[in-house]
Amino acid sequence: MTYIELKDVCVDFPIPKSKLNTGLKRIVNHTIGGKFKSSAGVSHLRALDKINLQLRNGDRVGLVGHNGAGKTTLLRVLAGVYPPSHGQIKCSGKIASLLDISLGFDLEASGYENIFLRGLYLGLSKKKISECMDKISNFTNLSNYLSMPLRTYSSGMLMRLAFAITTEVEPDIILMDEWISVGDAKFMEQAKERLESFISTSSIIVLASHSEALIRSTCNKAILLGQGEVLAQGSVEEVYHHYNFFGSSAFFDIDEYVSIHPDLEASMSVPGMAPWMHFIRYGIFEGRSPGCGINLEAFDNDVVFNDALEARNGLAAAERIENIAPFLVSFVPPKGWRQNKELSYPDEFIEADGHPLISIEESLVKYS
Numbered sequence: 001m002t003y004i005e006l007k008d009v010c011v012d013f014p015i016p017k018s019k020l021n022t023g024l025k026r027i028v029n030h031t032i033g034g035k036f037k038s039s040a041g042v043s044h045l046r047a048l049d050k051i052n053l054q055l056r057n058g059d060r061v062g063l064v065g066h067n068g069a070g071k072t073t074l075l076r077v078l079a080g081v082y083p084p085s086h087g088q089i090k091c092s093g094k095i096a097s098l099l100d101i102s103l104g105f106d107l108e109a110s111g112y113e114n115i116f117l118r119g120l121y122l123g124l125s126k127k128k129i130s131e132c133m134d135k136i137s138n139f140t141n142l143s144n145y146l147s148m149p150l151r152t153y154s155s156g157m158l159m160r161l162a163f164a165i166t167t168e169v170e171p172d173i174i175l176m177d178e179w180i181s182v183g184d185a186k187f188m189e190q191a192k193e194r195l196e197s198f199i200s201t202s203s204i205i206v207l208a209s210h211s212e213a214l215i216r217s218t219c220n221k222a223i224l225l226g227q228g229e230v231l232a233q234g235s236v237e238e239v240y241h242h243y244n245f246f247g248s249s250a251f252f253d254i255d256e257y258v259s260i261h262p263d264l265e266a267s268m269s270v271p272g273m274a275p276w277m278h279f280i281r282y283g284i285f286e287g288r289s290p291g292c293g294i295n296l297e298a299f300d301n302d303v304v305f306n307d308a309l310e311a312r313n314g315l316a317a318a319e320r321i322e323n324i325a326p327f328l329v330s331f332v333p334p335k336g337w338r339q340n341k342e343l344s345y346p347d348e349f350i351e352a353d354g355h356p357l358i359s360i361e362e363s364l365v366k367y368s
Contacts, residue, residue, distance in 0.1 A: 001056075001092060002092055002172040002203035002204055003054070003056050003204075004054075004089075004091050005054050005088075005089070005091070006054075006077075006087065006089050007052055007087055008050050008087035009050070009052075009086070010048055010049055010051075011048040011082050011085055012044040012045065012086075014042060015043045046228055047070060048073055048074060048077065048084075049228045050229070051074065051228075051229075051230055052230070053223070053230075056204070057203045058203065058204075059220070059221055060207070060219040061206045061207070061219055061222065062207050062208075062219035062222040062223070062236060062239075063075070063207065063222075064222050064223065064225070064239055064240070064243055065225035065243075068227070069225040069226050069227065070226075070227070070228040074208075075097075075176075075206060078095070078175055079097040079099060080095075081099075091173070093173045093203060095171060095173045096166065096173070096175070096202075098166060098175060098176045098177070099176075099177050101180070102158055102159065104118050105118065105150055105162065107150045108150075109150065110147050111142060111148065112133070115129060115133060115146075115161070118162070118165045118166075122168075122169050123169065124169065135168070136168065139164050139190070140157075140160045140164045141187075142161060145157065160191075163194075164194075167195065173202060173204045174198070174206070176205070176206070176207045178211075179195075179209065179214055205218070205219070216240075220235070220236065221233070221236065222234070222236045223239065231315065232315055252291065252318075252322075253290075256334075257276075257279060257283075257288075257290055260289060260291060261283070264278060279314075280314035280317075281314055284314050284317050284321075290321065291334075292325065293328070293331050293332035294321065297352055297355065298324075298330075298352050298355035299320070300352040301351065301352050302324070302350060304348075304349075305317055305320045305324075308320060323343065324349060326340075327346065327358055327360070328355065329356050329358055330355065333367060339364060339368065344360075345359070
């Protein structure tokens with residue numbers, strides 16, 4: 001049975017004390033993400049923080065998040081490139097990593113020799129490599145060049161050869177960082193068909209991408225990462241709801257949140273720490289207003305909201321605000337917002353003093 005399990009996995013990169021300064025922190029924050037921590041006098045960057053995952057046969061998982069969120073680091077952990085600093089990882093199945101498909105090439109060796117080298121690196125037998133030699137030659141249209149050293153190849157030729165070798169493997173698990181682009185338009189069409197066939201035979205796929213369309217068309221599950229933490233996981237629809245609804249939802253205006261909380265300016269400069277992320281991770285527990293005329297004191301008597309806070313579940317608490325906001329008298333919707341006509345009235349909500357609700361009829365009229 002093919003599976004991947006991660007339990008409380010953390011990845012720390014040690015930072016020498018002599019190298020640790022404000023400038024370095026700024027550079028690392030803007031290129032890698034993660035969080036600086038210190039223990040026993042040693043500073044390190046925590047790139048992944050307590051990741052818990054269980055993937056099984058049939059899972060096609062999309063990794064979603066801003067630059068520096070931890071997507072590539074997580075893929076490298078799954079590929080065995082980075083060992084966990086803490087926690088456990090269990091994996092059953094043959095892995096094909098498409099993170100760097102040209103890894104292991106010898107530029108002084110010929111194309112034929114590199115097919116063998118790369119094939120052996122990927123776990124193919126010598127017999128299997130010999131059997132697929134002609135197929136690789138024909139697919140790449142490089143038959144006239146395979147006896148020449150790789151240093152004479154263009155970057156496009158190298159990518160075509162690497163792609164052809166890698167997709168000869170029959171893996172149980174495929175790891176990808178963005179969709180592979182190789183060669184000209186004609187070759188891309190061939191590559192697309194080959195890649196789709198390659199993917200369809202695998203048991204588990206983990207794909208990191210900034211393309212929502214690609215994640216939606218390829219994956220049946222998704223994970224939202226931010227500063228090395230899992231912020232949400234579930235169906236693709238659920239995760240993109242969390243990722244996209246902040247800023248156009250019933251309660252959150254990004255610009256207003258930043259303007260009414262000027263002390264957050266430094267936090268907002270960290271990649272992956274978007275205003276909505278700050279709100280669900282910190283602001284909502286600090287009682288900060290999300291803007292739009294909403295004061296969190298309005299939820300003082302609400303069992304659902306307070307249970308979410310008690311469980312430190314910022315997403316659940318934020319969803320509760322989203323559902324209640326259209327019925328608050330004080331609510332001022334962000335520009336372009338429209339009332340969801342299927343939203344039901346929260347009969348179980350207990351009003352706080354000075355924060356009355358309007359009826360669903362009044363809400364529909366007010367925001368129509």
